[in-house]
Amino acid sequence: MMRKLMAVFAHPDDEGVMSGTMAHYIEQGDEVMLVCTTRGEAGEISDPVLATPENLGEVRQKELEEAARIIGVQQLVFLDYRDSGMAGTPANDDPRCLLQAEPDRVIGDLVALIREFQPDVFVTFEPFGWYGHPDHVTTGQHATAAFYQAADPVRFPEHGAAFQASSLYQSVFLFTRFREIALAAKAAGYIEGEGFFSEEPRPEQVAIEQEITHQLDVRPYVDLKNQALAAHRTQFGEDDEFGKIPPEMMLEFNGYEQFVQVYPEPDGALRANWASSLFL
Template identity: 30%
Template structure:
């Protein structure tokens, strides 16, 4: 059995991007470790916490609950502050991940990799999927950490399939998707969604074209349900997680039922299968 370390930017990112493969890996007997680079302190504050409640502690509790659902063996925290979205004042916080020295951050991850004798490290694609400063920092940190680790783990990078997302907009599920969002108070049309895919947080397209993706992992129905259950653990984040959970199960399965990985240094030709030995 292998040890797989997943490096994520914020608590809740794991449930939208890699929860299915994490659950499948745990089910197969692999050791699964999740590392969160930031504490998510700029996330949404649930009403019951009030202005003085500890949001970081609350989000850590949500992460622990999601980990239990997925079968994660251990959670580690790098301790950086959330950098906020592109252009936010928080980008300039000297303690945020966006401002962290890459070698310093990578050394923290490498120590975890060495402790775990990790076989695999899963980071993010070079755009962090949608251009969030913390996600791009995770990409750089993971690549450097894989080099610094004593036993260099095989590096894989989570992404989304831009071609599949754009194709979905022309499918019957797209109308159902938009109706579900409207019922949650978010009025969107196909062209606005298309524009959002083509211009992420930093103005660059979301995800990767299929020609640059190495692996597509199709999730069984029960694992899709587990992924949704884990996502529900992060219910405090109503804008993102709430929007995803508003989708009817059949639409959710289309949107989140396949997870994608890039493999740096390997000629990309998308295979449907399982990359972990």
């Protein structure tokens, strides 16, 4: 029987944090639905030849379509909300953006997808959204609400029969490990700067790492992960600092993907001895 995994993220390229996991399960014969709540319209443009601010969302949609093809994702869905931009920027106030959307509208969109797709495993952001991006935080909040409300027949009856997915996970961006690698790469002369990894980890980032319950060894998929990430050309240009870090240094980060089990509530043993499969 085919198992199903549904992942909900905010922008094209967010999927890279668990692309190895998706590829692994797809190779096992499982089905994956990837949902992106925005098209990344407020993102940076690595090369003005690739896109303009006016068409960036369209370009990034195509980039994610290519990345999903490389990973093998069977179903890719975009919601029609605009990128809210980084915290404190004018994009936060755009009435079309995810941050300004009525919560029940977004939750309802996701409930409809959950009830239609009927995933066994459901994955989204942890509460801090990796580094506090408003769209990451908002997507995680609404996706988590949708996970529970999809199982409630009173909520959104217009979207079909209630459905309870088997498990809910939060995807973890292992900031401390990436920062260690970035600092080591800088010391070795591979890169000149370490970007926002120059900052000490936020308490929220340290705390979520203490909650990890699952780690998947995705080293066999590192080349595929890199190919999929390279599809996001507007975000990772030829001069991208982290692209200069030798693969062997990045393996400790790229080769493993971490998750926090939220539902069913895990026991303490899982945090002491990480599990290696998301399917219960």
